[in-house]
Amino acid sequence: MVQGKWFEPGQPLEDAVLPVRRSVFGRERDSLDDESWNACVYLDGRPVAAGRIWWKEDAFWLGDIGVLEECRNQRLGDLVLRLLLFKAQSHAAREVRLFSPPDTVGFFSRLGLEAVSPAGTDPIEMAVAGSAIDLDTCKSCRKTNCPNRR
Ligand SMILES: CC(C)(COP(=O)(O)OP(=O)(O)OC[C@H]1O[C@@H](n2cnc3c(N)ncnc32)[C@H](O)[C@@H]1OP(=O)(O)O)[C@@H](O)C(=O)NCCC(=O)NCCS
Numbered sequence: 235m236v237q238g239k240w241f242e243p244g245q246p247l248e249d250a251v252l253p254v255r256r257s258v259f260g261r262e263r264d265s266l267d268d269e270s271w272n273a274c275v276y277l278d279g280r281p282v283a284a285g286r287i288w289w290k291e292d293a294f295w296l297g298d299i300g301v302l303e304e305c306r307n308q309r310l311g312d313l314v315l316r317l318l319l320f321k322a323q324s325h326a327a328r329e330v331r332l333f334s335p336p337d338t339v340g341f342f343s344r345l346g347l348e349a350v351s352p353a354g355t356d357p358i359e360m361a362v363a364g365s366a367i368d369l370d371t372c373k374s375c376r377k378t379n380c381p382n383r384r
Pocket residue numbers: 258297298299300301302305306307308309310311312313333334335337338339340341344374
């Protein structure tokens with residue numbers, strides 16, 4: 235079973251978010267966690283994916299979005315990104331920004347984020363206007379026999 239859970243700023247992250255962050259990015263808790271909302275996704279009770287969102291200079295920023303290597307390609311990263319974008323949307327975000335390695339730009343652009351830094355930069359800064367966030371899962375779905383389409 236897949237479950238999502240939010241951790242408010244300053245809440246302990248040791249049992250959920252940090253094992254994922256450590257494994258994917260080699261990073262620990264930092265001062266940004268005192269001002270970030272962290273989202274964690276569990277697969278059969280085990281924390282396997284996480285990411286965080288914080289407010290800075292008129293925009294919501296997303297970061298540390300990662301899935302344990304052995305759990306990738308099961309749409310868990312997509313779920314984390316959607317949770318974070320939903321949080322931004324529900325706070326009437328004017329803009330959402332993040333820095334992406336070049337090889338994950340395609341992952342973020344699926345949900346409307348666009349590169350805003352000059353070509354060739356690494357990491358690549360991406361942004362989407364709050365009004366352009368579209369979490370409609372049907373739009374990118376390739377199923378043709380879904381009852382929702384009738
Ligand atoms: C990027 C990452 C979070 C994706 O997580 P994931 O669970 O493997 O991805 P999902 O299964 O949710 O993929 C959802 C969709 O995005 C696509 N996708 C996944 N990774 C992609 C990538 N690197 N580039 C382009 N598209 C990608 C999938 O093909 C899938 O497409 P579909 O909707 O057409 O089926 C994961 O690979 C990861 O943890 N990478 C290392 C950490 C990192 O670089 N994070 C980003 C910077 S913070």
